[in-house]
Amino acid sequence: MDDTPAVEQTAQKDQDARRPDRVLLALVGVVVVLVVVALAVVFTRGEPAALDEASPAGVVQRYSKALIDGDAATAASYLTESAKSRCRGAYVSEPAPARVVLVSTTERDDSATVRVSIVRSSQGGPFGPSEYELEDAFSLLKVNGKWLIDQPPYPLVDCTVAPVKQ
Amino acid sequence: MTAPAAPAVPAPAGGLATLRRLILYVLLFALVVIAASGVSGLLERLFRTATTLVSGDVTGLALSLAFTLIGGPLALLLWWFVWRRLDDEAERRAPGWGLYLTGMYAVSLIIASTSLLNLATSFIGSRESQWPSPLANGIVWAAIWWWHRWMWKHPGKASRHLEDVRAVVGSVFGLLLGTGAGIAALSALLDVAIRGFTATAVFEPWWFDVLRSVVWAAGGAAVWWWHWFREGGRRFQTGLVDVTIIGVGIFAAGITALGGLGVILFVLLRLAFDRSNPLDNLLEPLAPAIAAAAIGALVWRYHRSASVHRSTRTRRASLLVTSAVALAAAASGVGVVVNALLAAAVSPLAGGATRTLLLGGISSLAVGAPVWWLAWKPRHQPRSADEIPPGRRLYLVAFFGVSAVVALITLLVIGYRLFEFLLGEVTGGSVLDRIRAPLGLLVAAGLVAGYHFALWRQDRTLLAAAAPVHQRMIERVTLVSGYRPDAVDPDALARGIADATGAKVTTWLRADDGGAGLPPSSALSPGAGDVIRQVVDALEATAGQHVLVIAGPGTRLEVVPLMVPGAAVPAGPAPGRVLRP
Numbered sequence: 159m160d161d162t163p164a165v166e167q168t169a170q171k172d173q174d175a176r177r178p179d180r181v182l183l184a185l186v187g188v189v190v191v192l193v194v195v196a197l198a199v200v201f202t203r204g205e206p207a208a209l210d211e212a213s214p215a216g217v218v219q220r221y222s223k224a225l226i227d228g229d230a231a232t233a234a235s236y237l238t239e240s241a242k243s244r245c246r247g248a249y250v251s252e253p254a255p256a257r258v259v260l261v262s263t264t265e266r267d268d269s270a271t272v273r274v275s276i277v278r279s280s281q282g283g284p285f286g287p288s289e290y291e292l293e294d295a296f297s298l299l300k301v302n303g304k305w306l307i308d309q310p311p312y313p314l315v316d317c318t319v320a321p322v323k324q
Numbered sequence: 325m326t327a328p329a330a331p332a333v334p335a336p337a338g339g340l341a342t343l344r345r346l347i348l349y350v351l352l353f354a355l356v357v358i359a360a361s362g363v364s365g366l367l368e369r370l371f372r373t374a375t376t377l378v379s380g381d382v383t384g385l386a387l388s389l390a391f392t393l394i395g396g397p398l399a400l401l402l403w404w405f406v407w408r409r410l411d412d413e414a415e416r417r418a419p420g421w422g423l424y425l426t427g428m429y430a431v432s433l434i435i436a437s438t439s440l441l442n443l444a445t446s447f448i449g450s451r452e453s454q455w456p457s458p459l460a461n462g463i464v465w466a467a468i469w470w471w472h473r474w475m476w477k478h479p480g481k482a483s484r485h486l487e488d489v490r491a492v493v494g495s496v497f498g499l500l501l502g503t504g505a506g507i508a509a510l511s512a513l514l515d516v517a518i519r520g521f522t523a524t525a526v527f528e529p530w531w532f533d534v535l536r537s538v539v540w541a542a543g544g545a546a547v548w549w550w551h552w553f554r555e556g557g558r559r560f561q562t563g564l565v566d567v568t569i570i571g572v573g574i575f576a577a578g579i580t581a582l583g584g585l586g587v588i589l590f591v592l593l594r595l596a597f598d599r600s601n602p603l604d605n606l607l608e609p610l611a612p613a614i615a616a617a618a619i620g621a622l623v624w625r626y627h628r629s630a631s632v633h634r635s636t637r638t639r640r641a642s643l644l645v646t647s648a649v650a651l652a653a654a655a656s657g658v659g660v661v662v663n664a665l666l667a668a669a670v671s672p673l674a675g676g677a678t679r680t681l682l683l684g685g686i687s688s689l690a691v692g693a694p695v696w697w698l699a700w701k702p703r704h705q706p707r708s709a710d711e712i713p714p715g716r717r718l719y720l721v722a723f724f725g726v727s728a729v730v731a732l733i734t735l736l737v738i739g740y741r742l743f744e745f746l747l748g749e750v751t752g753g754s755v756l757d758r759i760r761a762p763l764g765l766l767v768a769a770g771l772v773a774g775y776h777f778a779l780w781r782q783d784r785t786l787l788a789a790a791a792p793v794h795q796r797m798i799e800r801v802t803l804v805s806g807y808r809p810d811a812v813d814p815d816a817l818a819r820g821i822a823d824a825t826g827a828k829v830t831t832w833l834r835a836d837d838g839g840a841g842l843p844p845s846s847a848l849s850p851g852a853g854d855v856i857r858q859v860v861d862a863l864e865a866t867a868g869q870h871v872l873v874i875a876g877p878g879t880r881l882e883v884v885p886l887m888v889p890g891a892a893v894p895a896g897p898a899p900g901r902v903l904r905p
Binding site for chain 1: 597658661662663664665667668669670671672673674675676677678679680681682685686689693702703748750751753754757758761767771774775778
């Protein structure tokens with residue numbers, strides 16, 4: 159007589175004990191799915207979509223890309239003369255930003271402001287790589303019908319090829 | 325007991341004595357430091373005389389002389405005064421003396437050993453003229469260290485209950501110094517092996533740096549060995565030593581080793597899948613990472629095996645700490661993976677670095693998850709209330725709480741960014757880009773919180789299933805005895821109830837006319853043994869944490885469960901009852 163409840167209790171205990179296993183399996187499954195999807199998405203992703211070169215954002219995009227790739231000469235071709243002359247000596251902002259994302263564009267007749275979020279990253283420790291983000295703005299001017307950058311934000315400045323002011 | 329015939333001389337009040345000791349020991353500490361600085365300044369000057377051609381630094385000499393000639397005698401005087409007072413047991417037991425000894429021992433040990441090691445490394449390379457200062461400092465502070473060690477070990481005046489502090493202070497300092505310098509030495513050596521000679525201009529051979537670090541590491545190891553083995557640090561079975569083993573040997577070393585392993589895996593993955601940077605840049609963190617992983621693992625392993633031979637509590641705590649560090653690494657790895665996934669969904673203006681981010685997340689996850697699996701053993705969780713170890717529920721609640729706080733903060737950040745998007749001119753892509761990091765952390769915190777909450781609930785179910793025995797336990801009994809003390813001894817009655825129920829018994833005697841004041845003939849009193857048996861029988865049928873028992877006079881026995889006003893009425897089968905009015 160007394161055995162039946164005891165057996166039932168043991169069965170109940172076993173069932174209870176199996177429950178977190180199910181939770182654990184579900185969580186492990188979520189993590190595995192996340193990793194696989196992330197791998198698939200990240201590795202199939204191509205270059206950032208190119209914007210129209212005639213728009214302020216397009217100019218900022220080409221300038222930033224050239225700067226991140228270390229092509230200072232191409233980057234300088236998107237600067238106004240006064241921006242180039244403002245460079246004194248060889249100044250390179252360190253470390254180079256890892257990523258530039260468009261926040262907003264304000265376009266007026268002869269000038270424009272492009273706000274961007276600039277992400278820099280540093281090597282990881284036990285808790286993975288860390289990133290820090292800051293928001294800043296490009297000031298652009300229309301020179302001869304073409305948008306040129308008059309004032310780039312300081313993390314995106316490279317003065318290595320600009321001539322030192324006389 | 326007799327009253328004292330004459331009033332004793334009043335001892336100084338506790339607060340006053342503590343204040344006196346505080347001022348005394350702070351003053352002594354300051355004077356010893358001042359005198360040491362003066363003497364070492366003078367010694368340094370003495371060592372330099374051979375090499376100095378022209379000496380014009382009058383202010384420095386004047387300062388050293390003032391420190392030595394004023395600070396030195398005053399320090400000795402004060403020390404003599406303190407030392408004489410230490411014949412008194414109360415002075416020896418005072419925390420001030422122990423704190424002074426610990427503080428001065430630690431300071432002198434650190435300054436002496438770093439100065440002597442500085443002296444040793446100053447001979448490596450072309451820095452011959454730099455030896456006088458470390459030599460002078462080393463001699464003076466080594467003497468102070470020896471002096472305080474002698475006081476600490478003095479048979480009559482030592483502060484006995486702080487014996488383990490000395491060993492712990494020395495071994496922690498030695499361990500940190502030795503480990504740090506060991507990692508630096510190995511890392512410099514490996515860097516040359518992996519990347520070759522990267523410096524464009526060479527001032528000295530590459531192995532000078534390695535040799536200097538090796539000297540520092542050897543010094544740190546020696547300090548550690550002396551305190552851990554010679555001074556017997558590892559033999560003390562005290563809480564402080566346990567905390568040291570867990571805090572430094574398991575926690576700090578575990579983070580170092582896991583961090584190193586994570587970076588090694590990260591660099592290897594980048595070499596295979598993400599060559600966006602020059603090879604030299606990619607390989608730069610590899611050497612320090614290998615060094616940190618190797619030496620961190622060595623230190624961790626040593627303390628892990630040391631904790632196995634200690635108490636069960638220490639062993640369990642070391643496992644929990646290992647599991648916590650590994651889980652934190654794995655969870656933040658998951659967060660970074662989610663972060664990278666969202667980053668790939670946004671088209672940036674320029675750059676990308678999503679691949680680097682993803683590989684970083686995967687390496688943290690790949691290093692943290694297996695270690696967590698081994699330390700936590702998720703497939704062998706307790707299946708009954710008896711198997712639940714004491715620290716486990718604290719660990720579960722702590723992880724649940726920490727992940728809840730992380731989730732709250734990330735939610736606030738996400739909310740702020742979303743409202744910013746809704747209220748201003750911001751592109752949708754930039755919103756996603758700016759919330760991806762907090763969103764990743766939120767997902768990781770959610771997973772951690774979910775798992776620990778499920779375990780916590782399961783533990784609660786197990787404990788509740790085993791609880792009836794505990795719930796029926798009566799914690800407090802208030803006994804009102806109506807028997808005459810010479811008929812039934814109330815103390816014996818209380819003791820009997822306490823022995824039988826395990827409850828804490830408070831005894832009251834009745835002062836009204838129904839109690840002790842009655843003549844013994846008014847009612848036939850039963851024996852104490854009978855009364856105890858009856859009360860225990862009645863209590864067994866009663867539920868409640870606090871029970872009032874009114875026993876006597878005569879055969880009267882009343883048992884009333886009590887509760888705090890406003891508390892829930894216990895669902896017990898046994899209400900209070902008058903057994904024999």
